[in-house]
Amino acid sequence: MPLSPPALAAHRHHVYGYALRLLGDAQDAADVTQDVLVRLWQEGERVEPDRRRAWVLRVTRNACLDALRSRKTRRAYTPTDAALLRVAPCDDHSPHLLTEAADFRRHLDDALARLDEPYRSILILREIQGLPYSEIADALDLPLNTLKVYLHRGRRSLRRTLRAVLSPEDLSP
Amino acid sequence: MTCSQFHDQLDQYLDGDAELEPSAAQLKAHAAACERCAAEWNLALCIRHTLGEMPAPACPDPVFEAALERIALLDRNSRSRPPVRRAARSHRYATFVFSSLAVLLLAVSVVLLRPVEPTYSDEEIAEARRQVEFAFALVGETGRSTGLFLHDVMLTPDEATPRQRRLPTP
Numbered sequence: 001m002p003l004s005p006p007a008l009a010a011h012r013h014h015v016y017g018y019a020l021r022l023l024g025d026a027q028d029a030a031d032v033t034q035d036v037l038v039r040l041w042q043e044g045e046r047v048e049p050d051r052r053r054a055w056v057l058r059v060t061r062n063a064c065l066d067a068l069r070s071r072k073t074r075r076a077y078t079p080t081d082a083a084l085l086r087v088a089p090c091d092d093h094s095p096h097l098l099t100e101a102a103d104f105r106r107h108l109d110d111a112l113a114r115l116d117e118p119y120r121s122i123l124i125l126r127e128i129q130g131l132p133y134s135e136i137a138d139a140l141d142l143p144l145n146t147l148k149v150y151l152h153r154g155r156r157s158l159r160r161t162l163r164a165v166l167s168p169e170d171l172s173p
Numbered sequence: 174m175t176c177s178q179f180h181d182q183l184d185q186y187l188d189g190d191a192e193l194e195p196s197a198a199q200l201k202a203h204a205a206a207c208e209r210c211a212a213e214w215n216l217a218l219c220i221r222h223t224l225g226e227m228p229a230p231a232c233p234d235p236v237f238e239a240a241l242e243r244i245a246l247l248d249r250n251s252r253s254r255p256p257v258r259r260a261a262r263s264h265r266y267a268t269f270v271f272s273s274l275a276v277l278l279l280a281v282s283v284v285l286l287r288p289v290e291p292t293y294s295d296e297e298i299a300e301a302r303r304q305v306e307f308a309f310a311l312v313g314e315t316g317r318s319t320g321l322f323l324h325d326v327m328l329t330p331d332e333a334t335p336r337q338r339r340l341p342t343p
Binding site: 002005008009012013015016017020030033034037038041042101104105108112123127128129130148151152155156158159162163166 | 180184185187188213216217219220221223224225227229230231232233236237239240241243244247248
């Protein structure tokens with residue numbers, strides 16, 4: 001019995017958000033999302049419900065990596081979709097601070113986009129989507145300890161990249 | 174705490190591991206005393222905060238609806254497939270029946286066409302025995318009256334009679 005539309009809808013935002021982060025293009029993310037949802041409809045019933053989200057994320061990641069390989073622009077990735085660069089609501093509406101926050105976010109987006117796999121996926125799934133370690137490890141097929149080591153390396157790589165582009169005044173507490 | 178230890182434990186602190194909670198005070202104390210590590214601490218917290226606040230883009234409704242349309246199309250195609258399946262099933266059934274008939278025909282042919290041992294009545298066997306005995310008697314009588322032996326007149330020197338073959342060679 002294939003999965004029902006409500007069961008598919010439960011995964012659509014995770015799939016689209018992850019694909020958009022990895023691909024940086026709304027149209028490509030939409031294509032991957034459709035493919036993944038169709039595959040979820042076809043094969044999802046064979047996956048245990050507890051592990052279905054991890055399975056969906058694994059399929060999404062593989063589809064995105066295939067799309068990037070076919071585009072051959074993996075290293076030349078730049079976030080082009082406005083949704084990625086949108087500034088989150090901030091309590092402080094001072095124009096100067098908003099501009100600083102937007103700049104920081106832009107640099108962070110760029111640094112995140114330039115991270116290699118699987119560091120980028122780990123940071124997206126952990127820090128942005130807030131998934132538990134066990135689920136990320138399942139999705140990326142990594143042992144839990146390895147996942148934590150990679151997460152630390154990814155964070156350090158982000159800091160290193162940002163230190164190189166931000167001024168010392170920006171970094172001072 | 175050294176700067177190296179600070180960097181090692183910073184990410185563990187960011188993971189929120191409860192076992193490392195006692196070291197949070199040490200981390201803060203070191204950051205308060207070391208400007209470089211304070212900047213690292215500040216940057217790490219900013220990254221974490223900003224990533225946590227990054228919008229998780231929602232899947233637009235048209236994307237989901239397009240996926241559902243593709244699924245509906247696949248579903249319709251799979252439902253219209255049964256006649257094809259029935260045709261395939263009847264084809265498999267016909268193949269099975271014809272194969273079985275062919276095997277049966279072959280078995281019957283083997284049984285019917287096998288070489289049959291001839292059967293003779295007792296009278297025929299007795300008549301054959303009489304004819305053989307007559308032939309032996311005729312040959313013996315001819316040999317005695319002419320002084321010739323059968324192997325001398327009918328066999329070449331290279332051929333041996335069964336009796337000769339059984340004799341040990343000197």
